Amino acid sequence: MDxxxxxxxxxxxxxxxxxxxxxxFAGFGGRFVPETLVAALDELEREFRAxxxxxxxxxxxxxxxxxxxxxxxxxxxxxRLSDRLGVRVxxxxxxxxxxxxxKINNVLGQALLTRRMGKRxxxxxxxxxxxxxxxxxxxxxFGFECTVFMGAVDVERQALNVFRMRLLGARVVAVEGGxxxxxxxxxxxxxxxxxxxxxxxxxxxxxxxxxxxxxxxRELQRVVGDEARGxxxxxxxxxxxxxxxxxxxxxxAIGTFSAFLETPTRLVGVExxxxxxxxxxxxxxxxxxxxxxxxxxxxxxxxxxxxxxREAHSISAGLDYPGVGPEHAALAAAGRVEYVAATDxxxxxxxxxxxxxxxxxxxxxxxxxxxxxxxxxxGAVPAGATVLVTLSGRGDKDAAQxxxxxxxxxxx
Amino acid sequence: xxxxxxxxxxxxxxxxxxxPYVTGGLGAAWCDVVRAVADAGADAVEVGIPFxxxxxxxxxxxxxxxxxxxxxxxxxxxxxxxxxLDPGIPLVVMTYYNPVLRAGHVRFASRLAQAGVDGxxxxxLPLDELDGxxxxxxxxxxxxxxxxxxxxxxxxxxxxxxxxxxxxYGVALLGVTGERDRLAAEATEMGRRCKxxxxxxxxxxxxxxxxxxxxxxxxxxxxxxxxxxxVRRLLDGGGPDDAASFVAExxxxxxxA
Ligand SMILES: Cc1ncc(COP(=O)(O)O)c(C=O)c1O
Numbered sequence: 140m141d142x143x144x145x146x147x148x149x150x151x152x153x154x155x156x157x158x159x160x161x162x163x164f165a166g167f168g169g170r171f172v173p174e175t176l177v178a179a180l181d182e183l184e185r186e187f188r189a190x191x192x193x194x195x196x197x198x199x200x201x202x203x204x205x206x207x208x209x210x211x212x213x214x215x216x217x218x219r220l221s222d223r224l225g226v227r228v229x230x231x232x233x234x235x236x237x238x239x240x241x242k243i244n245n246v247l248g249q250a251l252l253t254r255r256m257g258k259r260x261x262x263x264x265x266x267x268x269x270x271x272x273x274x275x276x277x278x279x280x281f282g283f284e285c286t287v288f289m290g291a292v293d294v295e296r297q298a299l300n301v302f303r304m305r306l307l308g309a310r311v312v313a314v315e316g317g318x319x320x321x322x323x324x325x326x327x328x329x330x331x332x333x334x335x336x337x338x339x340x341x342x343x344x345x346x347x348x349x350x351x352x353x354x355x356x357r358e359l360q361r362v363v364g365d366e367a368r369g370x371x372x373x374x375x376x377x378x379x380x381x382x383x384x385x386x387x388x389x390x391x392a393i394g395t396f397s398a399f400l401e402t403p404t405r406l407v408g409v410e411x412x413x414x415x416x417x418x419x420x421x422x423x424x425x426x427x428x429x430x431x432x433x434x435x436x437x438x439x440x441x442x443x444x445x446x447x448x449r450e451a452h453s454i455s456a457g458l459d460y461p462g463v464g465p466e467h468a469a470l471a472a473a474g475r476v477e478y479v480a481a482t483d484x485x486x487x488x489x490x491x492x493x494x495x496x497x498x499x500x501x502x503x504x505x506x507x508x509x510x511x512x513x514x515x516x517x518g519a520v521p522a523g524a525t526v527l528v529t530l531s532g533r534g535d536k537d538a539a540q541x542x543x544x545x546x547x548x549x550x551x
Numbered sequence: 552x553x554x555x556x557x558x559x560x561x562x563x564x565x566x567x568x569x570x571p572y573v574t575g576g577l578g579a580a581w582c583d584v585v586r587a588v589a590d591a592g593a594d595a596v597e598v599g600i601p602f603x604x605x606x607x608x609x610x611x612x613x614x615x616x617x618x619x620x621x622x623x624x625x626x627x628x629x630x631x632x633x634x635x636l637d638p639g640i641p642l643v644v645m646t647y648y649n650p651v652l653r654a655g656h657v658r659f660a661s662r663l664a665q666a667g668v669d670g671x672x673x674x675x676l677p678l679d680e681l682d683g684x685x686x687x688x689x690x691x692x693x694x695x696x697x698x699x700x701x702x703x704x705x706x707x708x709x710x711x712x713x714x715x716x717x718x719x720y721g722v723a724l725l726g727v728t729g730e731r732d733r734l735a736a737e738a739t740e741m742g743r744r745c746k747x748x749x750x751x752x753x754x755x756x757x758x759x760x761x762x763x764x765x766x767x768x769x770x771x772x773x774x775x776x777x778x779x780x781x782v783r784r785l786l787d788g789g790g791p792d793d794a795a796s797f798v799a800e801x802x803x804x805x806x807x808a
Contacts, residue, residue, distance in 0.1 A: 161679060161680070169680055170677065170679060170680060171648055171676060171677070171680055172677060173606070173607045173674050173675060173677070173698070173700070173722075174674075174677050174678075174697075174698040174700040174702075174711070174722065175701070175702050175722060176702075177677050177678075177679070177702070177703070177707075178700075178702040178703065178704060178707075179702065316613055317603065317617075323604075326604050326605075326606050329606045330606060330607075330609070330726075330727045333606075333607065333725070333726055334724075334725050334727065335725070336702060336725065337702070337725070429653075430652075431649045431652055432648045432652055432675070433604060433649060434604075435675075440649075442649065444653070445625045445650060445653060445654075446602075446626065446649040446650035446651070446652065446653030446654065447602065447603040447650070448603045448604050
């Protein structure tokens with residue numbers, strides 16, 4: 140599966156900065172977990188720190204990213220969409236990876252670590268099913284046992300991915316508790332892990348969770364930004380004016396942004412505004428969250444005045460989460476990244492627009508980034524700007540859901 | 552130091568310690584349940600403040616928490632009810648960290664102390680993250696119980712036992728709360744390891760479901776915490792009397808052992 144002819148194209152840039160001691164990003168992050176998990180997190184932190192500067196580990200990961208996942212992914216210039224919007228749109232094509240989203244980048248790294256730690260079982264949470272599919276895929280590739288936890292609501296709306304996971308040999312557990320979406324899937328995965336931690340690795344799918352996950356997953360997703368920045372340099376002779384990515388937990392966004400943090404490029408994270416921020420039915424944790432602790436990390440969460448976590452809402456299962464990774468909370472506080480929000484309707488418009496103008500059907504998550512750009516081109520994004528958008532995944536998984544919602548009225 | 556002093560004194564009498572867990576806000580009679588289990592032979596009562604996302608809890612306590620929240624339970628509402636309770640033995644609250652953080656460390660600690668609560672257990676706040684809360688709790692005279700787990704390495708176990716107040720909560724299995732058919736192999740080992748490094752009272756909890764299991768676990772430590780087995784009886788429609796008779800059974804078995 141390692142294809143040396145492609146491996147040269149995969150850019151594993153130098154490791155990025157570690158968080159401050161105890162996994163802190165300017166006060167966010169940390170490790171708020173039951174005592175049972177502390178030893179395993181210590182081990183994971185140690186192993187990742189060692190592996191990430193180990194040439195053999197990096198070469199093996201680069202080989203898998205090239206020969207198995209199909210990296211590097213292209214940078215696509217969108218001519219018709221650019222004409223339509225009056226800004227120059229470049230897409231980083233994570234939809235073209237094996238399994239169809241950026242989630243595979245992180246999973247292959249964690250699978251290698253799992254083997255390195257001598258563990259034989261992977262568990263994962265999944266919202267849209269993309270991370271579950273990626274984890275089930277890696278489990279099949281490495282010969283690991285695999286269980287994926289998925290909210291019962293998401294099992295319903297992402298049926299295609301449920302079938303794919305089962306086909307790949309994973310057990311899919313539908314989680315009925317709470318809001319029966321991504322947050323509850325993470326709860327249930329953590330409960331499983333508390334019982335199985337000695338032989339099981341919890342493969343978290345975003346830059347959330349206790350230290351070292353937010354750091355480790357960001358490092359494993361850096362490849363998106365490192366590649367894109369190199370591709371922009373080749374195409375533009377420099378950096379784009381604006382970089383846009385959707386934010387669920389925030390892994391595709393941070394993976395992209397990390398290459399541009401030290402540049403003057405404007406960075407924009409698009410959260411789910413659901414039915415509208417004013418309705419309270421959304422997933423905009425940066426815009427509307429308050430500091431708190433959930434799933435092992437101090438970050439921004441949607442919650443009531445008593446500290447009970449509120450249900451999020453988004454048309455896209457992958458953004459239907461009432462929190463955000465701690466490094467995003469820190470970047471928001473520092474003002475380095477702007478966090479904006481796109482509604483379900485914006486996302487549907489983006490879904491149809493990109494399909495019709497470029498022949499690319501985006502995942503509903505990524506469609507939030509497209510939809511926001513379509514709304515703001517000529518406004519918050521000045522006419523003529525060059526904009527890099529991370530297309531985090533492909534939309535096959537969403538086709539049935541969108542068809543049900545818009546019927547035959549698909550023309551943009 | 553009322554909680555620890557009380558447990559030490561009872562231990563010195565040769566008594567096996569028993570701490571039942573009750574979900575606060577679960578039904579209109581939950582305060583009566585706390586009083587009833589106190590009168591039935593508990594040495595302290597642990598009252599759970601329900602949280603929306605209880606990752607250390609299995610189905611029974613998840614369901615109890617959800618039901619209590621649906622009935623309108625709030626952290627400070629439960630604390631206020633505890634203030635009016637005075638069961639005659641120490642009260643310990645168990646809550647996840649987010650409600651504590653939301654209320655504010657100092658405010659929450661002082662409200663608990665004013666309500667006559669003696670200790671607090673925050674299962675998602677391990678030793679390394681303890682500072683902000685523990686400082687506030689210490690200042691308010693509230694004893695923060697710490698958990699030790701089967702996976703805890705030896706040097707860390709010592710540090711946990713050192714920093715714990717009230718008692719050391721030894722997690723009696725690898726897993727979350729919930730009834731089990733048998734006592735886990737980890738239980739007695741956990742008790743033995745804690746007892747080897749600390750003089751503080753050591754209570755084993757998580758999974759302990761029957762009088763026989765309680766006796767077996769208590770033999771390796773100073774006592775037990777029984778949660779899901781009691782809460783399940785409440786979820787099944789049991790009231791203060793049913794709770795009291797189960798706790799009396801546990802008490803009786805421990806006293807005979
Ligand atoms: C295609 C796609 N994009 C984005 C996301 C959101 O995750 P993150 O914010 O970690 O990139 C998901 C999550 O399921 C996804 O499947």
